[in-house]
Amino acid sequence: MSEPVLALEGLTVTFGSARGTARVVDGVDWAVHPGQTLAVVGESGSGKSMTVLSATGLAPRGAKVTGTVRLLGEELTAMSDADRRRARGRHIGFVYQDPMTSLNPVMTVGRQVSEACEEHLGMSKQEGRKRAVELLGLVGIPSPEERVDNYPHQFSGGMRQRVVIAMALANEPEVLIADEATTALDVTTQAQILELVAGLQERLGTAVVWITHDLGVVAGIADRVVVMYGGRIIEQGKVDDLFADPAHPYTQALLAARPQPGVRADRLLTIAGTPPLPTELPPGCAFWPRCPVRGDARCEHEEPPLVEVAPGHEVRSFYRADPAVTEERSA
Template sequence: MAATDPAALLTVRDLRVEFATSAGPVTAVDGASFDVRPGETVALLGESGSGKSVTAQALLGIVPKPAGRVTGGTVEYDGQDLLAPGTAGRLRGREIAMVFQDPLSSLNPVFRVGAQIGEMFRRHRGASRKEARAEALELMRRVGIPAADKRLDDYPHQFSGGMRQRVMIAMALALSPRLLIADEPTTALDVTVQAQIMDLLARLQAEEGMSLVLITHDLGVVADVADRVVLMYAGRVVETGSIREVYEHSAHPYTAGLMGSVPVIDGPRERLTPIQGAPPDLLHLPSGCSFRPRCQYAEPLCAEQEPPLVPSPGRPVDHRSACHFAERVLLDAEGMLHDA
């Protein structure tokens, strides 16, 4: 387990979240640990089902009940225990806000957009309708919605996907949170709009000085905006470090596989190398390392012992990986980078 960072705004240690199902309990997050410092952007990366969104739900205290529950670990925000009863609810919106994955399902279809944004000011700051409307208009302009004064009274279905996501960002920023969590903010958007949304988040973060947690399965989306990355697989953190360090010196086969499956626009035209197989069934995880059935480096040791998350051989101390053969993976990844 990594030592506690005294400068961190958010500290997550050994977080475990379990869901009760008809087939038995499922551990969706299995011992996740990471930090988020003030003003920093941290990306939670991984395939669908890796535990990224459930981790975010646990931070906000919105794990679906009664099936889901946090079964272990600690989560501290600015010295406050987020897992203590009532703490997350008290801080949600004011200190910690979230942009959800699907804005169309998150926005109420029967209320005008301006009213939904303004409700944040009315509920939390006691603003009048007129004051809330003025605040909503200013936020819509700030997030780049054209003709905001005319769009204020439109309904969610009258906005494009990218504009709806801007509305969700406006709502999240309403109370000037210190930590913003964005869960797949560019899903189902075309490449151009994706870039616009990411640029918007980066600009707003710089203006507000807030910390940002980006949840995504797309490595390319966060390459230019994240400071650090946390790779998750089957509910566990398998690699973490600075964005450049992890991308250029992958120490876990899963990370290396993800990197090999991303096309390089300005590089040589080569066939992509996908990761074979599929993510494991969380009800029937393999023994030892969960990635073992898909791993080209797998040996008998991998079935016997689950690798701990430890500093990667020969890399900076904050670059950590959970692989028995991290040194081999590093050498191969660096060889591929040199050949490219």
């Protein structure tokens, strides 16, 4: 397999607070290869967004980030702030959750798209504008040569997200990071955006890291899936393996909680309890207090290691999910 575009090794993010140290991300390893889509899945507060933001130098103030991040083989974590910033702008594109707030309201969309080209590719204003028109056309905005001078409030939510994508693709980045990029959109628009990104990925060979809590999105687009819980990876594998045979009780519960077409349920399945706070992580398995399998004292006191259960399929649990439950559900 080719060299990964973006690779994380032992990424850990901690915050010092009055109530002790909060370990928001703990020893995360993953890699994404050219043209591949990696989905990072988890509930709110599982550390999935924080992982990516910290890896690329966008951690909030006060965060302590350790571990190694390689972008195109270069160690991002060893760079100066300015070099990391340039590498990020040149090689990584970001698409954020809410297109209503992620665009600057007092700047034309054209300027917002072109400024990254001017900053990193040394384009002039005229070249930047030409590039912006081209990119807006590429992401499917009608009559881009007129729209380039419009302001964000003159676009609908879906169209704004297309602008954000155009912005993210401005420097033809090797990696596109989509942080809940379809969550704020209605279902039809969501499908259009997914299709757009998939099409662009195919044409440009971009690697995509898709951070989401929506398993439907994952099933549709991902090659590999990383499931996070309590700041750690608890399961990862190829999307088909993971959906067909979830090994971690959490992953299984997450899949079981999806509403299924054609299956009438009086109530949707939920996972009892709430995810742990990063300041109050249990000493053992982070999922233990909510786990339906509920193993023994070992689960409570000992952190399970990440072990391979099948080629390329790893899980962090002393106990496997019950395959019967998965089978019954898909039957």
